[in-house]
Each structure stands twice: as C-alpha cells, then as structure tokens.
Amino acid sequence: MILTGADIVIRCLQDEGIEYIFGYPGGAALHIYDAMYRQDKVKHVLVRHEQGATHAADGYARATGKPGVVLVTSGPGVTNTVTGIATAFMDSIPMVVITAQVPSHLIGDDAFQEVDTVGVTRPCVKHNFLVKDVTRLAETMKKAFYIASSGRPGPVVVDVPKDVTARSAEYVYPDTMSMRSYQPRVRGHNKQIRKGIDLLVKAKKPIIYTGGGAVLADAADALTELVNTLEYPSTSTLMGLGAIPASNPNFLGMLGMHGTYESNMAMYECDVMLAVGARFDDRVTGELSKFSPKSEIVQIDIDPSSIGKNVPVAVPIVGDCNAVLLEMNAQLKTRLHEINRKAIDSWWGTVNRWKSKDSLAYDSSDTVIKPQHVVQKMLEITKGEAYITSDVGQHQMWAAQYYAFEQPRKWINSGGLGTMGFGLPAAMGVQLAFPGEVVVCITGDASIQMMLQELSTCLQYCLPVKVINLNNQYMGMVRQWQEFFYDRRYSHSYMDALPDFVALAESYGHVGMRVETPDKVDAVLSEAFSMKDRLVFVDVITDPTENVYPMIAAGKGHNEMQLKPNGGDVTERELA
C-alpha cells in the first residue's frame, strides 16, 4: 500500500496500538495533522503547551506501562518539549516524541521555526532519529517504539521533515525489530543470581532496597514474594513506592533525604544489601563516603552502567528485575533453611527500636492546617486507591511520606529531574488512561503555576482530576533550605501576589474550593472527592512554616538524620 509520510506516521501509531497522542500542531506538522484528521483510531489530545504534552504522555506511560506518544511541530514546539523529555529520561519512562521538522532543503538555513532537534534533544534521549527518506519512515517508527520500550526504557525522538511527510512510499510496518547495535539483556546470569543468594541467606543484618526499576519492570509481585519469603527489612526509593505494599510488615517506608529513620539506619548498619532496580542516587545515598559502610551489595539492574556507578558492588546481576527476581524466588525455595533466623530476629529487634522513634510524627494544630494531615485525610477518603501525581518540593515529599501506596504505578512524580509543573499534565495522562479511577494531583502554589494552562485541556477532555494545592505561599522546599542553611535569608522564595486559585479554577470552568482552617479540611476534601465528574481545585492554606522531616542534610550520612525541628538530631552513639 502506497501512503504519504504523514499517513505512514499515523498508520504506524495505529499498528503499534497507540490509544492517545498528546500534541500541538504547527506549520511543519500540518501534513501529519491532516492525516490525523482523516482517521479516528488514535485519539489526539490537544494540550496548551508542548511541555504539557510530554508530561501527559509521561504520566500515561508511568500509569499504564505503555509508551506515551507526543506530536509537536518544529522549532519552539520542540524546545518546549525538552524539559518533559529530560524528565522522562531521568526516570526511564518509555516515550516516543514525533517532532516535525522544516523541509529537508531548508535544514541548516536558519529557516522559520527551525531548530536542530536531534542536537537539542541528544543529551536527554535514549536515542533519536532524523528521517531523511520516506522509505525508511515506518522502520524508524518501529525502531523508536522498540528502543523506547525495551531494556532500560526511555524517550526516543523521531524528527520528520515536512517534505518527508508529503512524499509517498510503500507502507510496511515490521512485526518485530532486532538491531545489531542494541540488544538489551533480559535474563540474569544464573551463576550471578546464585552468588547473590549465597550472600542473602548468610546475611545477619540484611536490607532490601528497591527503586523505580522494580516498578518499570512490573516486578512488584515477584519482589513482594521475595520480601515475604525472606522476611527481611525492606525499603524503597521515592520512585519505587508501591512495588512493595506500604502495609507489608517488612516494609520500613521510603529511604533517603526525607526517608524514615528506620530505613536509613538499616541502610547504614546492614551487612548485606539487595538493590533492585535502584541507582544509588545522591538523594538516596547522602554523602557517599558515609554510605552503608559495612555492607556487601547485590545489585540487580537492566542497565550495566547503573551497576557500580556510585557505589562498589559485590555481586552485579544484569537483567530485567522481574526475570531475575522470579529466578531468585525459584532458587531460594531450596535454600531457606540456610537463613540464620536468630540473627534476623535480633536484627528486627534493632530495626523495631529505630521504628519506635516514629520519625514521621508531626505536631498537629487546631489553628493552622498541617500539610501532612491533608495527605493523611486524602489517603483515608480515597482508601489508598487513588493515582497520585505530584509536582516537586515539600508537597511531593509529604505525599510520598504519608500516602501509603499499596500498588505500583499509582505514585507518579518526577524523581530524577525534579520538574516543577509535572503534576497536572501527568494527571491528565493518567486520567485518560483510567477514566473511572480517582486521580489526584498534589501540588503547591509555586509548582502549579508552571503548567496552569493545562486546566483548559482538562476542561476540553472532561478530566475530573482532583487538584490539591498545598498553598503555603512559599516555594516551600527552597524556603526550608534557606531557613536551615542560609540563616533564614528567604531570597526570592516568597510567592508574593498569588492568584485567587478558586476564582482561577472557576474561570477555566472547573470547581474551586478553599479551606483555611483545620476543622474544615475533612468536609471540604470529602465534598471535593464526591464530585466524580468535575475537576475540583482545592486551595488548602497550610502552615507556611512547616518543614519536611526527618532530613539528612547535604554532606551527611544515613546515620546523621535530623528528626525534629529542635535538636532532634540522632547520633551514632545514641544507637550503639
């Protein structure tokens, strides 16, 4: 069948089974948009800013596991996507971004709306292509989806000049793809897995440390089985929350800069660590020279370059987390008797002592709304079943700390890049994927203003997202650091001249609500969540001085957490 390049792009999406494409038209993309108009299989979602398209596709991908797809025009259309592409790249999210380009003969001429797309996106994509020949378009699209979705997932950009979308070629979409230069390893090496188990069963003070890779690999069930079999203390990064249910008795909560005391202490004191799809990010490890000084590490990761990058690893296992964990579970069946249960019980005794410090406790108030309480209340109302997206800052940490995630893919936030503005468009992607589910965007007064225009998209597509704006009139996390480390010099962290968020939401055709006192929180939230078919924007005026605790300050180790505002530091001596 002979098709134009524009029709080939759309047919590829159809044949790839793509449900939604998030985009924004423009000159160079017009042929593709015309082809889009002449079909109804792939649904196009018109955003209000190209960055919103990438975050929406990203949210869709995180919630479903399927690649998110974006279509934008050349030049500014592309540069606007860069933040969203980098966000997906840092968190290894499968995404295909189709970018229109000026006609081939104008490339390099500084043409209208021309930008070197392949050059601009190169450092933040898994791979990118410039399609110069329409006969290679379908094959390139297949490669893009294959690369984005396999191995360690990531965003792939396909740049298509306008003349290529006008020319015609025989359309054949390959069923499968194999590339000599790209062959991700799925199965772990059996000998390495056995070595890992050797260490695990001999451990006296083990910890299981899981990350976003466990979620991406859909390894939650295998991981939970492993945790339940071993009955070892287990913790998760920000990105891994939900892979092990929060209610699992072996789960200690999140670790890292704002993780629980017991998680971080267990990381510090452990003798064997099993890292599952976690990359030893600086927000997790704290000061590297003080990181887990007594442990031997077994690390499972599909990306060999993640292994041993920051921390030396005793047993590297390269492979898909799910495949490796299934094999581990199988091999463990005959080796459980080797576990030193007495030592493990004693280790649990220590861990439970740390746990008894209740590091997430906070002072409640009758006069100001505590943001932690709002998250806890939301957890109660939604029964822990909502999809939660967030922006970046204090509210993100409180959401991670107090919303107990029982399932993977329900906690959707920008962990690696830390992109303010991510939450609302991401929630759109999630809500489109799961129309019947409760989708909440927990945000702050600073973050929400970075992608506010997407409220208009939400109206157009009837997306009943619940936006919970924890409004403390500050860039809270910036203010917190300035309070702690800059002698309270609050340089440009005060959000002077905030809009009336209620009126703003209403002007976009949504429901706006405000709550200013603690006694009204329950009622307002309950009402907001009862409006199943409307977007409700709840402006929650919270304690402007509240900080995120516990905390590991920069340069400190896991055993040097600050638990409370006033001298709540814990030293190693106290623990011994």
Added chain:
Amino acid sequence: MRRIISILLENESGALSRVAGLFSARGYNIESLTVAPTDDESLSRMTIVTSGTDAIIEQITKQLNKLVDVVKLRDLTEGRHLGRELMLAKVAAVNKDQKEEIKRLVDIFRGRVIDVADSTYTLEMTGSSEKVDAFLDELSRVELIEVVRSGTLGIGRGKNALKM
C-alpha cells in the same frame, strides 16, 4: 591510566556527536578521537584515547556500549596491542645548519620530509605517541611553525580483532 578504546559504530549521521557529547556531558577526558569509514560501509571505526581511574574507565566503556549507535567496542589496553599516530610538522629551515639538523633528526626518527619551500620543511612521521612526543621534543631545537597530529589509531596484536 591512559586507555585506547576502539569502537565500531553505525555509520549514521550524528553518531560522532553522540560519542563526543557523552564525554563532555559526563566530564570524561578525551586525549584524542579519530573516526573514519571501514571496509564495511555501514560501519565507522572510532579510536578514543582517554584516561581515568579503573572505575571511570569502566563507566566510560559501559556508557559507550549503551549508545544505540555503538555496535562493538574494546579497551585495547586490556590486551596486547599496537598504537600508531601520524604527525605532520612544519619547521623553519632557513640556513644550512638548520636544514642539516632537521634532516638528521628526520633520519633518526625514520620520518620523511614531504615538502620543501624557501624557508620551511614539512615533515611526516608515524609512530607510537611516545615516539611522536620524543620527535617533537627534539624538534624544539629548531623553530616549530605548525604541528598536526592525527591522534592515536589502535589495533590488537596477533589474532585479536574487533570485527563483526
């Protein structure tokens, strides 16, 4: 430690910038980088000379392998190998003494004079980087006008080959 990494990569536009970009983005050293087509027109051969601790070199090879355009690579310094570099140099050759001194040095280092003009000689020399360095040191006795080095090319000794 100094390493010579040999890479076969897809002969696609942009492949070179992916490799160069990786080095600058992650702050790795590049002492030299050469790239040219091979007998197989779908492949380019790149030779990178870099340096770093063992941990950094491990990351460099892993990150390079991760690039979709990289088909195969080998750290040649892990095995027996040969390294060669080509240098072109223009030196002042005005009087007889200078000219004789240059001729003598070129003979000792087994180089060649490839161009002669009124007041300059242009020289060519091939050898290991150490030999090229030594030759350059000696040339400092005369007036060096311009130095052009190719960067190191490497290949394994014996049967050791990096091929498809």
